[in-house]
Amino acid sequence: MNRRDLLIGGGLAALGTLVPATARAAAAAAAAAAKPDWTLGVTDILEDIAPRSLRRIHGRAPDLGGTLYRNGPARFRRGDSASGHWFDGDGLIRAWQVRGNEARLAARFVDTPKRRLEEKLGRIVQPGFGTLEQPGAIVGSSDDTNAANTHVIKAGNRLLALWEAGSATALDPASLETQGQVTFRDDLKHMPFLAHPRIEPDGRIWNIGSGGAAVYVWRLSKDGMFEAGEAVKLPMASYIHDFTATARHLVILCQPWIAGAMKLPFSKSLTWQPELGSKVLVLDKDDLSKRRVYDLPPLSFFHLGDAWEEKDGTIRFDGCFHKDVTFAVEGAPGLVEGRYVHAERPELNLVALHPDGRATLTPAGITAEFPRSAPELAGLPRSATVHVGGYTGDRPFARSVGSWDWTSGRHDSFDFGARHLVEEFVPAGPHHLIGTTLNLDARATELHLFDARRISDGPVTSWRSDVALPVSFHGSWVSA
Amino acid sequence: MKALYLATTLALATAGSGIAWAQNAAAATTPAPDASLTVTFEQIEMPEGQILLSLYDNEAAHDAGGKPVRAAMAKVEGKTVSVVFEGLAPGRYAIKAFHDVDGDGKMKTNPFGMPLEPFAFSNNAKPVGGPARWEAASFDVPVGASETRIAIQ
Numbered sequence: 001m002n003r004r005d006l007l008i009g010g011g012l013a014a015l016g017t018l019v020p021a022t023a024r025a026a027a028a029a030a031a032a033a034a035k036p037d038w039t040l041g042v043t044d045i046l047e048d049i050a051p052r053s054l055r056r057i058h059g060r061a062p063d064l065g066g067t068l069y070r071n072g073p074a075r076f077r078r079g080d081s082a083s084g085h086w087f088d089g090d091g092l093i094r095a096w097q098v099r100g101n102e103a104r105l106a107a108r109f110v111d112t113p114k115r116r117l118e119e120k121l122g123r124i125v126q127p128g129f130g131t132l133e134q135p136g137a138i139v140g141s142s143d144d145t146n147a148a149n150t151h152v153i154k155a156g157n158r159l160l161a162l163w164e165a166g167s168a169t170a171l172d173p174a175s176l177e178t179q180g181q182v183t184f185r186d187d188l189k190h191m192p193f194l195a196h197p198r199i200e201p202d203g204r205i206w207n208i209g210s211g212g213a214a215v216y217v218w219r220l221s222k223d224g225m226f227e228a229g230e231a232v233k234l235p236m237a238s239y240i241h242d243f244t245a246t247a248r249h250l251v252i253l254c255q256p257w258i259a260g261a262m263k264l265p266f267s268k269s270l271t272w273q274p275e276l277g278s279k280v281l282v283l284d285k286d287d288l289s290k291r292r293v294y295d296l297p298p299l300s301f302f303h304l305g306d307a308w309e310e311k312d313g314t315i316r317f318d319g320c321f322h323k324d325v326t327f328a329v330e331g332a333p334g335l336v337e338g339r340y341v342h343a344e345r346p347e348l349n350l351v352a353l354h355p356d357g358r359a360t361l362t363p364a365g366i367t368a369e370f371p372r373s374a375p376e377l378a379g380l381p382r383s384a385t386v387h388v389g390g391y392t393g394d395r396p397f398a399r400s401v402g403s404w405d406w407t408s409g410r411h412d413s414f415d416f417g418a419r420h421l422v423e424e425f426v427p428a429g430p431h432h433l434i435g436t437t438l439n440l441d442a443r444a445t446e447l448h449l450f451d452a453r454r455i456s457d458g459p460v461t462s463w464r465s466d467v468a469l470p471v472s473f474h475g476s477w478v479s480a
Numbered sequence: 481m482k483a484l485y486l487a488t489t490l491a492l493a494t495a496g497s498g499i500a501w502a503q504n505a506a507a508a509t510t511p512a513p514d515a516s517l518t519v520t521f522e523q524i525e526m527p528e529g530q531i532l533l534s535l536y537d538n539e540a541a542h543d544a545g546g547k548p549v550r551a552a553m554a555k556v557e558g559k560t561v562s563v564v565f566e567g568l569a570p571g572r573y574a575i576k577a578f579h580d581v582d583g584d585g586k587m588k589t590n591p592f593g594m595p596l597e598p599f600a601f602s603n604n605a606k607p608v609g610g611p612a613r614w615e616a617a618s619f620d621v622p623v624g625a626s627e628t629r630i631a632i633q
Contacts, residue, residue, distance in 0.1 A: 216591055
């Protein structure tokens with residue numbers, strides 16, 4: 001029995017065609033009726049969201065203008081077929097535009113080969129991170145399965161919708177129209193390009209692409225043009241979703257979730273081997289052959305904060321660490337099925353790589369995910385880490401936004417409560433944070449602006465849309 | 481999700497080095513010669529270079545990257561080109577082909593080994609993270625003359 005079977009009608013459909021269609025429909029309807037309300041966070045968006053005004057429901061906005069671009073999966077089901085994992089839905093780019101008190105929303109799906117094929121067939125067929133391929137699948141390269149659903153950045157005059165196992169996809173920042181998958185150089189077509197590039201304060205973009213025991217290191221100009229690239233060997237063939245960087249170094253944390261022989265879906269290729277511990281590869285940006293490796297205990301993670309380097313050479317960065325991969329292999333697939341099978345417990349830690357070769361961990365003592373910090377300080381010493389948190393264990397997704405200060409140990413946070421699914425917040429200019437929540441009572445996604453120095457006071461301004469968008473992953477604030 | 485999709489597509493790419501093709505072609509002799517097969521490639525997008533193809537007569541060799549029973553090369557000058565295999569034993573066959581657009585005798589790949597030149601399989605079978613399988617790509621070659629057509633894009 002595969003996951004797709006499990007998805008349909010809560011397991012009854014494992015009997016397949018032996019169950020009459022009417023009985024299957026009744027079972028599916030019963031399962032839908034019984035679904036907890038947080039499943040609004042993994043709902044399907046059937047069409048692009050035409051531009052519309054938002055209703056200001058709280059406060060008055062400061063003098064701030066710009067657009068919060070966000071990306072996340074927003075189509076998981078077609079007919080009786082479904083994605084087998086939260087990470088495999090089609091990417092929907094949302095543009096939350098703010099000008100003083102006025103705010104607007106528009107959203108468009110990234111027009112990928114995967115989405116085109118599945119629209120044509122009316123079924124989910126392409127394999128993914130945790131989705132099995134189905135009859136009709138076409139996988140000539142990993143870009144045929146590219147969901148373009150993880151992050152969106154602005155580089156030069158275009159947006160790049162990012163995934164991790166294949167190309168970036170370019171979009172027009174005004175219309176959100178897809179321009180196509182990006183080939184930075186002819187011989188680099190289809191190369192993996194992670195969803196978490198590290199962008200220096202002057203705009204230069206560093207990224208890696210993971211290929212088992214090696215990564216390809218990308219260097220792009222601030223306009224998103226190819227500058228240099230090189231393959232680098234890793235200490236072990238770790239699954240890599242994110243890496244980090246200081247002003248002078250790339251820092252690649254290798255977790256003991258190890259890629260073996262290729263299997264579909266991809267997550268079946270990975271095995272959790274905690275006995276290997278974790279390793280941190282540090283590369284000199286100016287000479288990638290200059291490398292150091294540090295040892296850490298076994299850690300499971302998706303996201304790291306920006307790194308910095310101190311005068312004595314100590315490198316520090318934060319990470320949101322799970323104790324194992326249960327969320328990735330059981331929790332996240334369960335979300336699409338409407339099952340909360342595993343409590344997320346990402347714990348905020350500060351990693352220090354010392355000049356004497358030791359690596360140490362300092363826990364903050366809070367749960368946190370989606371760590372972000374001021375883009376003008378990327379790679380430079382800082383103390384504040386913006387994050388979401390409040391993972392309580394009674395339902396999935398975050399419920400609070402906060403800022404943790406590593407110097408003072410102060411935690412400034414605001415709890416939206418159990419009725420909001422809280423998405424990533426990012427700095428918007430030097431003094432504000434901006435982000436979205438899905439309000440389960442209003443059944444609508446909201447946009448919130450905070451004073452970054454007084455988060456616990458609650459939002460300075462909140463706007464409400466007239467649509468419930470599924471919970472998204474990552475995004476970027478682009479000042480007007 | 482990682483670039484490991486390419487581990488399997490890589491097998492397709494490496495099956496096409498120029499030396500291997502030449503050796504296979506020279507060594508190819510088959511008894512019971514009473515069938516001929518014309519393979520016509522169509523929908524070729526770039527009228528240059530050459531198409532390299534290998535013909536398999538069993539599932540094990542086809543699916544596990546073993547030796548083809550025949551191999552051939554066809555110069556590309558237009559949208560279609562044909563190759564004729566004479567003296568085949570009647571039976572079941574499958575074809576893997578790629579369009580060596582730059583004419584260097586090798587499948588062009590990116591640094592992680594993913595193929596970057598057009599490739600195709602008999603029955604126009606679709607790849608699923610690697611070359612099409614025998615089950616999808618194999619077809620009957622009867623006694624006498626027969627033809628199969630493959631779109632290569």
